[in-house]
Amino acid sequence: SQxxxxxxxxxxxxxxxxxxxxxxxxxxxNPNLYWYRQAAGRGLQLLFYSVGIGxxxxxxxxxxxxxxxxxxxxxxxxxxxxxxxxxxxxxxWSSDTEAFFGQGTRLTxx
Amino acid sequence: GQNIDQPTEMTAxxxxxxxxxxxxxxxxxxxxxxxxxxxxxxxxxxSYNVLDGLEEKGRFSSFxxxxxxxxYLLLKELQMKDSASYLxxxxxxxxxxxxxxxxxxxxxxx
Numbered sequence: 001s002q003x004x005x006x007x008x009x010x011x012x013x014x015x016x017x018x019x020x021x022x023x024x025x026x027x028x029x030n031p032n033l034y035w036y037r038q039a040a041g042r043g044l045q046l047l048f049y050s051v052g053i054g055x056x057x058x059x060x061x062x063x064x065x066x067x068x069x070x071x072x073x074x075x076x077x078x079x080x081x082x083x084x085x086x087x088x089x090x091x092x093w094s095s096d097t098e099a100f101f102g103q104g105t106r107l108t109x110x
Numbered sequence: 111g112q113n114i115d116q117p118t119e120m121t122a123x124x125x126x127x128x129x130x131x132x133x134x135x136x137x138x139x140x141x142x143x144x145x146x147x148x149x150x151x152x153x154x155x156x157s158y159n160v161l162d163g164l165e166e167k168g169r170f171s172s173f174x175x176x177x178x179x180x181x182y183l184l185l186k187e188l189q190m191k192d193s194a195s196y197l198x199x200x201x202x203x204x205x206x207x208x209x210x211x212x213x214x215x216x217x218x219x220x
Contacts (some may be wrong), residue, residue, distance in 0.1 A: 032206055045199065046152070051206055057209075090152055094201075097160075099143060099208065101152040107177035 004026035006091045006102025012071040013109055019078040020065065021105050023091030033094040035066055038088040050074060050087075081109045112136040114211035116198050122188055122219045130183045130196050130214045144172050144183045145197040147213065153197055156183070181201030185216075193218045 013019060032051055035045040039084045039097050041055040045061045048066035056066050058075060063082050067075045086109045113135045122128040134142065140162040145153035157165055159174035159181060171184040183196055195213040202209075 034208065036210070044199075044210040047154055057206070060163060071175065077163075093199045095209065097158045098155055099199075100155060106150075 002093070002100065004091060004093055004102045005050055006105060008105060009103060010106045012082050012109070013107065015109055016080050017084055019076070019081055019107070021076040021089055021091075021107075023074045023076075023102055024072055028072070028093065028095070030071060033068065034092040034094070034099075035074065036090045036092065038090065040087075040093045044090065048076070055085050059108070060086075073089075083109050085109050112200060112202065114198055114200055115212045116196075116214045118212070119215045119217070121219060122185075124188055124218055124220050126188050127184065127186050128188060128216065129142075130185075130198075132181045132183070132198030132211060134179050134181070134198070134200045134211075136179075136200050136202055136209070139176065139179075139200065140203045141201045142172075142174055142181050143197075143199040143201065143208065144170075144181075145199065147195045147197055148181055149194075156196075157169060169199065181197040188218050190214065190218050190220070 003026045034049045035047040038044050049057050050068045064078050089105045116132045127187050139152050143198050144156040146156050147153040157172035159172050166171045169186045174181045195215050197209040197213045
């Protein structure tokens, strides 16, 4: 069965510091991978999606970037965090008929 | 572009039936998802519809009308644990981008 791992679960970072969130998928090959952000009490905003190694599509221009160095690894990064980057970050993968999320990372920028 | 609309909040009574509606406008539709999300947790997959009609899974059913750009999630025999946010998400042609609505917060009262 497929599983998706995302870490860390919580993170508190100062403004201006770098960020690296990692997501890995097991039990499937060549998955479509996604990064979403959810502000408190709001829906999910699509940030990036990837259909293969090195292929990244950005949905919202902002202070973040994504990379896919391996088939089942998806990384969300920032060189300098802003207060507005705080939120609940979710990695997901999808097949034709299902989509599954990692546990999420709650990021607080202080 | 894509737009997903669903009510912000709903309240229902334990044991009752509730229908959560979702309308979507998308350029190139390729399926609609429903997810359940409890506070502070990642969304969990409930259903996927790509053809018109009703899909039933136990107490939960999901309906899709492609011609009307409309879907609903039907929850029967409501339980207190069903109190959560329910997210509607539309996927576009090519199966890569999945856009979420803001979610409907369902409160189940005794």
